[in-house]
Amino acid sequence: MKARLIRRDDLLKLVDLLRHRGYEVLAPFCDRGRDTYFDTVTAENRDRVQIHLPNPYYPPKRFVLPAMERLLRVRQTNGSFVLEPTCEAPRRAIFGIRSCDVAGVHHLDRFYLGREFRDPYYAQRRQAVLLVNLVCTDPERDINDECFCVCADTGPAAHDHFDLQLMDLGEGEFMAVAGTSAGEALLAETLFERCTAAHVEKRRAILTEVRKRFKVATSWFTATVRYISQGSILERTWEEIGNRCLECGGCTYVCPACTCFTVTDRRVGPDEIERVRIWDACALGGFTRMAGGHNPRKAVHDRRNRRFFRKLAHYFIQRELSMACVGCGRCTAVCHGDVGMPSVVEMIRRATAPEEKLEPVKENPQP
Amino acid sequence: MIAPAEVNIYLPKLAVLDRVEDEISEVKTFYWHFQDPAEQESFRRFRPGQFAQVSLFGTGEFPASLPPSPTEDETFFTIRQVGSCTAALHALRPGDIFGVRGPYGNGFPMEEYHGRNLVFVAGGIGLIPLRSCIIYALTHRDRYGCIQVFYGAKTPQELLYVRNLRDWERSAGVECHLTVDRPAGDWAGNVGVVGSLFKKPGGQVAVENATAFVCGPPVMFRFVIKDLLAMGFAERNIVSTLERYMKCGVGKCGHCCIGVAYVCVDGPVFTYEQIQRLGEDI
Numbered sequence: 001m002k003a004r005l006i007r008r009d010d011l012l013k014l015v016d017l018l019r020h021r022g023y024e025v026l027a028p029f030c031d032r033g034r035d036t037y038f039d040t041v042t043a044e045n046r047d048r049v050q051i052h053l054p055n056p057y058y059p060p061k062r063f064v065l066p067a068m069e070r071l072l073r074v075r076q077t078n079g080s081f082v083l084e085p086t087c088e089a090p091r092r093a094i095f096g097i098r099s100c101d102v103a104g105v106h107h108l109d110r111f112y113l114g115r116e117f118r119d120p121y122y123a124q125r126r127q128a129v130l131l132v133n134l135v136c137t138d139p140e141r142d143i144n145d146e147c148f149c150v151c152a153d154t155g156p157a158a159h160d161h162f163d164l165q166l167m168d169l170g171e172g173e174f175m176a177v178a179g180t181s182a183g184e185a186l187l188a189e190t191l192f193e194r195c196t197a198a199h200v201e202k203r204r205a206i207l208t209e210v211r212k213r214f215k216v217a218t219s220w221f222t223a224t225v226r227y228i229s230q231g232s233i234l235e236r237t238w239e240e241i242g243n244r245c246l247e248c249g250g251c252t253y254v255c256p257a258c259t260c261f262t263v264t265d266r267r268v269g270p271d272e273i274e275r276v277r278i279w280d281a282c283a284l285g286g287f288t289r290m291a292g293g294h295n296p297r298k299a300v301h302d303r304r305n306r307r308f309f310r311k312l313a314h315y316f317i318q319r320e321l322s323m324a325c326v327g328c329g330r331c332t333a334v335c336h337g338d339v340g341m342p343s344v345v346e347m348i349r350r351a352t353a354p355e356e357k358l359e360p361v362k363e364n365p366q367p
Numbered sequence: 368m369i370a371p372a373e374v375n376i377y378l379p380k381l382a383v384l385d386r387v388e389d390e391i392s393e394v395k396t397f398y399w400h401f402q403d404p405a406e407q408e409s410f411r412r413f414r415p416g417q418f419a420q421v422s423l424f425g426t427g428e429f430p431a432s433l434p435p436s437p438t439e440d441e442t443f444f445t446i447r448q449v450g451s452c453t454a455a456l457h458a459l460r461p462g463d464i465f466g467v468r469g470p471y472g473n474g475f476p477m478e479e480y481h482g483r484n485l486v487f488v489a490g491g492i493g494l495i496p497l498r499s500c501i502i503y504a505l506t507h508r509d510r511y512g513c514i515q516v517f518y519g520a521k522t523p524q525e526l527l528y529v530r531n532l533r534d535w536e537r538s539a540g541v542e543c544h545l546t547v548d549r550p551a552g553d554w555a556g557n558v559g560v561v562g563s564l565f566k567k568p569g570g571q572v573a574v575e576n577a578t579a580f581v582c583g584p585p586v587m588f589r590f591v592i593k594d595l596l597a598m599g600f601a602e603r604n605i606v607s608t609l610e611r612y613m614k615c616g617v618g619k620c621g622h623c624c625i626g627v628a629y630v631c632v633d634g635p636v637f638t639y640e641q642i643q644r645l646g647e648d649i
Contacts, residue, residue: 085377260621313627
């Protein structure tokens with residue numbers, strides 16, 4: 001991949017350039033307090049765009065898959081209907097998207113576009129989106145207590161699936177790496193300068209250091225994938241996990257890789273109906289409830305089982321060639337019952353790992 | 368607008384309701400056709416066991432089995448009124464417009480059953496998805512061995528597709544065994560659960576070289592599976608079609624996913640062997 005340098009002072013000029021090219025630029029902001037968020041860059045807030053900051057609770061997923069989206073506008077005329085598919089696909093650049101969230105968008109790509117039925121709404125919106133990834137290098141500001149991208153192999157520096165990647169090398173310099181032809185076109189701008197082998201080496205050294213600064217090390221991820229795929233996790237373990245679930249669905253709504261949705265019709269005028277799709281969560285009791293009331297997944301632990309099975313079963317990882325957990329740690333941050341991904345992996349490890357049964361060899365008394 | 372290059376998998380096509388026939392209490396058959404004749408023509412190439420998404424604009428969409436065989440001329444749904452969408456469908460009058468998307472799902476692999484005996488076991492409205500398969504097999508009678516239908520309902524009034532049942536009872540090409548839980552009127556047939564038919568004289572199930580199709584309420588399903596396994600059916604030769612809450616029908620919304628399978632795209636037809644391996648109870 002092609003690499004160049006950009007001055008820290010010029011990063012905002014890159015934002016300006018993208019805005020000038022007609023992109024709605026979404027960038028991270030931080031007001032007073034801890035909460036951070038992605039917002040559209042305007043002339044007014046441009047100077048407050050943040051480079052290093054805790055990853056916002058709400059992932060930028062909504063810019064490719066809105067929480068609520070209209071699929072159809074249906075107009076009633078003379079006893080019949082006129083169906084008009086509607087799709088808004090603004091030209092957008094997500095500036096400062098973290099590596100875990102890049103992996104999240106890639107997972108959505110695999111899920112919505114990679115199989116037999118392509119989702120046309122997702123395809124159209126995704127096509128218009130440019131990803132400017134920022135590598136997490138500041139252990140104090142970028143890396144939260146809950147981050148575990150090193151275990152999911154999605155960060156701190158994304159390997160691919162971004163258009164442009166920026167990484168702070170210190171001393172006011174950022175390395176810019178192009179991941180796509182759109183990114184390469186940007187690198188040709190005069191904002192970027194030549195980078196040397198020494199910079200590449202510096203990047204490698206920084207990453208090696210940063211990897212040591214993660215607090216959650218869920219190194220049992222792979223073992224958990226195996227236990228879940230083999231079905232060797234006891235029902236009791238799922239019950240324990242389920243007992244701690246408050247069924248709020250929060251984990252799903254902050255997950256950059258969750259894909260489920262529901263569809264509903266709503267009346268918006270005397271002769272007009274909208275069909276919208278809305279994010280849905282398998283934690284919620286109504287997720288599998290059928291008309292008539294029968295619910296095949298009634299127990300909360302069955303639903304928790306579902307979430308982790310769907311994310312970690314080998315079958316699905318192979319089916320999408322991408323794992324539905326990207327290691328962002330948001331589920332841990334929002335879960336009141338502490339059954340976010342790292343805790344669940346740990347609970348499964350404790351309950352499932354074969355117990356060591358050591359038997360000291362008795363020494364025979366000397367004859 | 369959606370780019371012309373993309374196929375909109377969520378866009379229903381407009382359909383006209385032709386007529387409605389009462390089947391049993393709260394269950395009606397809705398005959399319909401697509402407004403666009405080309406659409407009708409391509410839709411009619413569905414496979415037995417597939418399903419469609421039915422749109423009642425302003426109320427919503429629901430998945431419905433396709434009871435007709437592709438060899439029949441008419442397209443129709445047989446629907447029990449249980450929720451808001453089915454209620455909206457039941458409220459429609461001939462000439463009214465609604466939406467249909469599909470056909471979806473894998474359907475029964477009818478070619479795989481060539482030369483085999485077919486044993487259909489249905490309870491209640493479980494006959495709806497099997498009807499397509501039965502009619503299809505009877506239309507291509509020479510391709511299949513012995514065809515048996517075992518069907519049970521709560522009362523004689525609750526037997527579905529009475530016209531077809533009468534035909535099958537009279538036809539030499541198919542053995543048709545009926546039973547009810549509670550007899551009424553001039554019912555002279557068997558009384559008891561579907562499984563009781565297997566023990567009746569003449570109800571001997573053709574086990575050798577046979578595929579069994581089971582569809583019905585969960586309790587019936589469990590007992591019939593037990594009976595069939597005891598008779599010597601291999602798990603891979605017992606086939607069923609599963610039902611789940613679905614929003615999209617195309618493997619995206621996630622509601623119908625059981626274990627490792629999306630019922631809408633990997634099913635709804637599964638062998639009992641596959642059902643056992645899903646990794647979750649059905």
